[in-house]
Amino acid sequence: MKLYYKAVTDKAEAIDGLIEARNSQEAAVYLRSKGLTPIKIIEREKNKLEDVLPFLGKKVKSSDMVTFTRQLSAMLTSGLTLLKSLEILKNQAGNSALVKIIEDIVKDIQEGSSFSRAIAKYPEIFSPVYTAMIEASEGSGFLDKAFLRLADTLEKQQRLKNTVKSALAYPAIVVAMMIFVVFVMMIFVIPQISTLYQSLNVSLPLPTLILIQISNFFVSFWLVPLIFLAIAGFAYRRWYKTAEGRLAIDGVLLKIPIFGNLTKKTILAEFARTLGILLGSGTLVVEALGKVSNITGNIHYKNAIDDISKKVEKGVSIGDAMSLYYLFPQNLVELVKIGEQTGKLDEILIKASEYFENEVDQAVKTLSTAMEPIILIILGAGVAFLVISILTPIYQITSSIK
Secondary structure: OEEEEEEEOOOOOEEEEEEEOOOHHHHHHHHHHOOOEEEEEEEOOOOOHHHHOOOOOOOOOHHHHHHHHHHHHHHHHOOOOHHHHHHHHHHHOOOHHHHHHHHHHHHHHHOOOOHHHHHOOOOOOOOHHHHHHHHHHHOOOOHHHHHHHHHHHHHHHHHHHHHHHHHHHHHHHHHHHHHHHHHHHHHHHHHHHHHHHHHHOOOOOHHHHHHHHHHHHHHHHOHHHHHHHHHHHHHHHHHHOOHHHHHHHHHHHHHOOOHHHHHHHHHHHHHHHHHHHHHHOOOOHHHHHHHHHOOOOOHHHHHHHHHHHHHHHOOOOHHHHHOOOOOOOHHHHHHHHHHHHHOOHHHHHHHHHHHHHHHHHHHHHHHHHHHHHHHHHHHHHHHHHHHHHHHHHHHHHHHHHO
16 A cells, blocks of 8 residues: 655655555654654545556656656755655656656666766656756765756746746637537527528528528538548648658748747747756757757757757857757847857856846747737627627517518
8 A cells, every 4th residue: 555654864854755665663663774763654545546446557757757856966965865765756756657766776886887977868757957957966976066057957847838828828728618609609509590491481692591501511411520520630640750741840930929039039039048058067069969959849949059069060059050040040140150169058048048048938928919819800700790690680580570
């Protein structure tokens, strides 16, 4: 069974977590063997969703990684060894997938592997940037600081993603509700109104005829739009996996008014922050650029950064190489050149990332401001069409009675 425990370390630090044991006595013996003094051991709550639905909780979330990385930094700073810290975190982690990964990492380290090599087996959890930064810091004796910087970076990445998601959530929800309402109206409401008008033998205006024909199509062929959407979605995913498809789609995403600007700012913030952190940890420029190109999420930026890396390898400065690509704004290029001249490129890139993060916040506000009137106009036009289509015949009937 899984038991929840609270315990104190030999440094008087309070920790808690989950442990697998047959009973509380066995759990207490195990905790003492790890140098912990148990305070409380109780059976885990049975109403957890992952207990009812086992497939839940299997994915390691970004929030789990932030907590794991920050706690690991704190434990190393307090003087605990890496293995000891991982053992404690393994028992604290509430995510079964993360627990299994930590167990494998501990096993690899005990067999002589370094931490960076151990986590490199899980690129879907520990990004190449994460691994590269740890690898660069392992021999320097500043592993705790590396974990702290990584935790800060992961938190900023998460906040940036949440900011963008929040900007898109409102229009997405409104559009989804519009589609649902239209579907219900066309399938259930309009046919009833159409039957009523036919029984009254009234002459219908053009908007009403159009509305009834659309409703008839939905009633008779309601599966067709669903099948079309399914086929379109499948075709889109297949095409996006091709080189031509990704180039085309990623190019369009960068050119969409307002949204394209938001995408660019987000990528530039990630680029500047990650490159700055890697360079600050001692990673070579060419290697750092190679790592950064894989996290942009846009093929055009990836290709540009790969080309910049090749030029830097031939002796061209980063700033001069970046200036050849329109994807990088002039202010960022100038900052990079200044950083190269002063020897503080990593610090300047971090500052640049903060600037672009502020730009993302501003772009999100602009997007929200622009979307609201557009959505209201579309909603208003739809409601007006429905009102005219439905009420005009009723008005004609009442007029004829008078």
